[in-house]
Structure formats: structure tokens, C-alpha cells
Amino acid sequence: MHYLVIDLTHGGVKIAISLAKEGKIVYAYDIYNTLSPIDREMMGIYDIQIIDLDYLANLKGDITVISPIHCPLTEDEIIEFNRDLKYTFLTHHQAIGEILKGWGEDILKIEVTGVKGKTSCVFMLKEILLDENPLILSSLGARLYENDKEFILKKDISITPANIKETIDLAYKIANPICQIADGTVKSPNLRKYSSAIFESSLGVSGVGDVGLLTNVVENYPIAKNKSTAAEAKKQVFRCPVVVCDKESLDKYYSNVDHPKINSFSLTDDTSNLYTENINYSIDLTEIDIKYRDVKTISGKSLNGKISIKTFAPGPHHVLNVLGVVLTALSLDINHAKIIKGLANFKGITGRTNKRSNGNLIVIEEINPGINTEAIRQSIEMIENIDEYYISVGGDYGITCEEIDEDKVSKYLDEIECNIILTGDVGYSILNKMSKKVPYLKNYNQVYDMALKDNKNLLFIYRSNYSKVSQR
Secondary structure: OEEEEEOOOOOHHHHHHHHHHOOOEEEEEOOOOOOOHHHHHHHHHOOOEEOOHHHHHHOOOEEEEEEOOOOOOOHHHHHOOOOOOEEEEEEHHHHHHHHOOOOOOOOEEEEEEOOOOHHHHHHHHHHHOHHHOEEEEEOOEEEEEEOOEEEEEEOOOOOOOHHHHHHHHHHHHHHOOEEEEOOEEEEOOOOOOOOEEEEEOOOOOOOOOOEEEEOOOOOOOEEOOOOEEHHHHHHHHHHOOEEEEEHHHHHHHOOOOOOOOEEEEEOOOOOOOEEEEEEEOOOOOEEEEEEEEEEEOOOOOEEEEEEEEEEOOOOHHHHHHHHHHHHHHHHOOOOHHHHHHHHHOOOOOOOOEEEEEEOOEEEEEEEOOOOOHHHHHHHHHOOOOHHHEEEEEEEOOOOOOOOOOHHHHHHHHHHOOOEEEEEHHHHHHHHOOOOOOOOEEOOOHHHHHHHHHOOOEEEEEEEOOHHHOOOO
16 A cells, blocks of 8 residues: 655645654655755655655555645546556545544543634633643644643644644653663653643544534635635534534535534524523623533533533624533533633633733734634624724735635725724735725834824734734
């Protein structure tokens, strides 16, 4: 059996090396020509041959082709290089699921995907599972928690599926340090430091999770050069034994999916497994009364009941994230007290939705590499006294695979009545597409200065990785 790993930009190197370590014959195709000299040398150590697809004509027998869900090459296009081979096609997510088969059978495991809210859900779940010393992969990095202490395993790490394996490997090194003793160097005992794991992924899940949480598909954007969609990619969540999904996305995109354990959540739809009976919004602490029924759990139970939550959730889209988290926790057989305590401790996260003070003024930050039109609309709509706020919109390019739809954003900003300030490269492009005149400040720091000078609260919506704007 031959293995061909396509795309060495989005975690393919890790997948190829993992397979080679298992004794597989592995080839790799660097479709974007981004392979670094160090990675090339490492792959050579494991006898991984880097090829062009023409090389497939030299092979016989069976081959498993592994490519990301957003790969621009179709299966038919690959088969054309050698029609005599017997092909099996796997996504990167599926490959990681196979590589990790049997891993972590005695720990709680959650995978989170969706268009919006993934990272916030990860950190809410972290608070609930804090006494389980969670291992986390999120868009804010790979982290390990032990006795309420945080260990940052790696900051600059993407949420591509291969980095689930990378995060596990990093945690293993922390738990199994090399100890120096008088006789020489030996490994310490296997002191695993976590008993739960939460993995965020952008376009689906690997299936290693006991529960897969699909937060939403609020925008079904095209992928793979318009050959597929976000909804199709995120359908991979149904590989998990229990799936938690927002009711709107479930009805719209996955109504024909055959799966024994799907739990749905909604703000208002009482046909879902979990929904709200009452919400009292506040910028600081929102109170949410929740009802649930027929919730299917990993242990085979069916749960019915009510729970009241107080947490940081200033807008409806934040509450929707909370509902997904509560339903995920219930699906894991986690008790009410633990859920209530964990969410009460959640205060927002630096790098996503965060509220703080700047002098006498309120500053609400929405800093996210996945900011899109819907996220901007939802963020603005959560502000009650909009005249008291400056609404800053902007950001950077080239930070995610899918860029922002400037036409949709500019049209929306033209239609609403509020104090808009545009900033950054994204803001400049939007400015040139808007019909009405609004202020533009190239440097986002000037937005904070302007709000303070004019005695205005600030809603700062910025499309970026937080590390780029964390030095204010």
C-alpha cells in the first residue's frame, strides 16, 4: 500500500511523518510549493519522497491519497495520472482520525467546528472541564491546564487537523521530560497531565471526539476553488459518536444525515433538544434560563430538565455559543453544578469578545481572524445605546483561507445608522466601496485615542490574529 499526502502547507508534513513512522511507504506532493528546507530535510530522514503527480504513473497496486477538505484538486483529476491504481481517498481530518485511533479512550474528548464562535466555545468548555486538566488546541494556541495553571505549549499553531496530533505530541513531551541522572539520560515515568481534551478545527473534525460540536454555519462560503462549501466540509462532524449542532444549520444543511445521536440547540425553536425560555441581556452578566429534553449522552442516557446560567454573553450570538456549550456538557454527562460554575467563571477571552474599561469608557473588542458580514452585524446589534458608541471596523488580509466579502460588508455599513470608523487594510478597501462618507484611520491605535478624546464608548471589530494587535 502506498500513501500520497497532498498539501504540505496545512499540516501535511505532520501527517506524512506520522505515517512513515508506522512503516508506511509515503509520498508527498507540495501543491503550493511552500515546503521549508527544514521540513524537506526531516521528510528525507523518514524516506518520504516528494513527487509531482506525474510520478503516479510509476506506481502499481493500492494507494491512499490524503488531501485537505479544501484541496482544489478533485479525485477524478488525481485518478487521471494513473487509472490502473486502486485509490482510496481520505481528507486530512480522516487521516488524523485513523492515526489517532484508540488514543485517549479513557478521557473526555470534544471537537469543535463551525463558522463562528469556535474559540469562545473552546474556552467556555475549558472552564467547565478545568478540574479535568484539559488539553486544548484553539486558534489562540496549544495549551495545557494542570491544577488551574496554564502551560502554553505553542502559540503560533493553526487549527488544521494535523495539529491535533502536534498538540498531543507537545503534551507528551511535557508529561515525559528527559531527566538527567548520574548513570545517564532516561525517560521519566509516564505522568499524563490531562484527563480531557478540546480540539478546535475550521473545516470539520477528525472523529476522535466523544462529542463533536458544530457551532453554526451562518455563512456557507465556497472552498476548494468553488468546488465545495463550508457546510459540506463541516459535515465531517457527524463522524463523532455524539453530535451537537445548532438547529438552523441542522435543518438547512444536514436534515438527511443518518446519525443515532444528534442533539440540537436554538435560541427560540422549542422543537430542538435545548432552547432558551428567558434571557436577560447585560454587557457584564447575562442570565439565561434553558430547557432541554431527550438529550442523548455518551453513556446512553436521555436527559430532560432545566438549567439557569449566568455568564458573559452580551449578544444573541454569544448566547447561542453558550447553548452549544451547555448541550455539549450535558451530552458528556456533566452535572449542572459543574456547568453553572464553569460558565460563571467565563469572562470572555482576550482575542475574541472581551469587555474592558479605558478610563471612564467601555471598550468591547471583537478581534477575530474569521470576522465576516454576519459577525459584524451581530456585534453591532448587541449594543443597546448605539449613539454612545464609535463602531470601528477593519482588519488585515491573508490571515485565513477565506477572505472577507467587502461588497456585503460595505452594503451593510451603508444601510445602518451609527458612528462608523474604518481602519486597517480591510477598512480601507471597504471605504472605497461605500457610498456614504465615514472616517478612516490607518492605524487602529488612533481609533482608541479618538474614542477617548470624544468621550465615546468603543466597539472595536477587527479581523486579525490577536497577536498582531496585542501590544496596544
